[in-house]
Amino acid sequence: MAYRWKNTLTAKDATPYSAFLNRRQLMAGLAAGGIAGSLPFGARAQEALEPNTWEEITTYCNYYEFGTGKEDPARYADALTIEPWTVRIDGLVDKPGDYSFSDIMSQMTIEERIYRFRCVEAWSMVIPWNGFELADLLNWVGVQSSAKYVAFETVLRPDEMPGVAYPVLDWPYVEGLRLDEAMHPLTIMATGLYGRDLPKQNGAPMRLVVPWKYGFKSIKSVVRITLTEDEPPASWNVANPREYGFYSNVNPEVDHPRWSQATERQIGSGLFAKRVPTLMFNGYDEVAGLYEGMDLRESF
Numbered sequence: 001m002a003y004r005w006k007n008t009l010t011a012k013d014a015t016p017y018s019a020f021l022n023r024r025q026l027m028a029g030l031a032a033g034g035i036a037g038s039l040p041f042g043a044r045a046q047e048a049l050e051p052n053t054w055e056e057i058t059t060y061c062n063y064y065e066f067g068t069g070k071e072d073p074a075r076y077a078d079a080l081t082i083e084p085w086t087v088r089i090d091g092l093v094d095k096p097g098d099y100s101f102s103d104i105m106s107q108m109t110i111e112e113r114i115y116r117f118r119c120v121e122a123w124s125m126v127i128p129w130n131g132f133e134l135a136d137l138l139n140w141v142g143v144q145s146s147a148k149y150v151a152f153e154t155v156l157r158p159d160e161m162p163g164v165a166y167p168v169l170d171w172p173y174v175e176g177l178r179l180d181e182a183m184h185p186l187t188i189m190a191t192g193l194y195g196r197d198l199p200k201q202n203g204a205p206m207r208l209v210v211p212w213k214y215g216f217k218s219i220k221s222v223v224r225i226t227l228t229e230d231e232p233p234a235s236w237n238v239a240n241p242r243e244y245g246f247y248s249n250v251n252p253e254v255d256h257p258r259w260s261q262a263t264e265r266q267i268g269s270g271l272f273a274k275r276v277p278t279l280m281f282n283g284y285d286e287v288a289g290l291y292e293g294m295d296l297r298e299s300f
Ligand SMILES: Nc1nc2c(c(=O)[nH]1)N[C@H]1C(S)=C(S)[C@@H](COP(=O)(O)O)O[C@H]1N2
Pocket: 057, 060, 061, 062, 063, 064, 065, 118, 119, 120, 154, 173, 201, 202, 203, 214, 215, 216, 217, 218, 219, 220, 221
């Protein structure tokens, strides 16, 4: 797999975790030296972000297939078999097929992306993902001109997933994006965390991350990606369309029917535990153009 010097200052040959720490020291040095203006794509925004700890990111999770408690995924997801792993890519693509996770990884360029992550429940974290741009995968399989949406599906393994015995959602968990959202350079498939393999509770081996949308759009443990002409179903939208829209862009001005979305609780301990204002598109203003002319109150 290749590494791209784009949104990361991680050295290719360094060990992942120490590389991450070195990168942070490097960033601090660059900022102190006043040359932050010349940093690559995304790096300026990243500079200000203090990531949550490995412990926080891997023990406070939502993955209802393993139970609805925040600590259930960390407790039960170990049972999930992720080798071998196959992703079916089908629908309106030139090269439909069953692709092994290692085939995909051999074609993709892995980078580090430190993203804000905002759950619809009004908590947030900062997460140092590793992954590749979804656009690269879609371009590799060839998107046909009639495709307008991308549908995603999570693996369904009742023997390994205690939570699916309960009809909380229609299993398997499914999600969808408009094609232009899926092709946006901020949209990634995450395959790692802090330079290590993605933990099972966070959606191993490969999960979607769309940082300007509420967390539930970022579907875990993906086994199918389908290019479609029509808007695909999305689990929370199907379960409760009044409370969860298809778009689900982070928007402090559009409240959830049962709580405010104006602020968020930053997950963390000590000095870092605080409530802060929520930002439009979770602070990722560069996606605003995708929604020009749309009423984001109506298309929430
Ligand atoms: N398959 C699946 N994907 C899922 C979920 C889930 O329950 N099942 N929960 C979503 C929600 S509500 C959130 S906030 C994020 C949480 O990701 P994290 O646990 O890695 O922080 O995953 C999303 N993806």
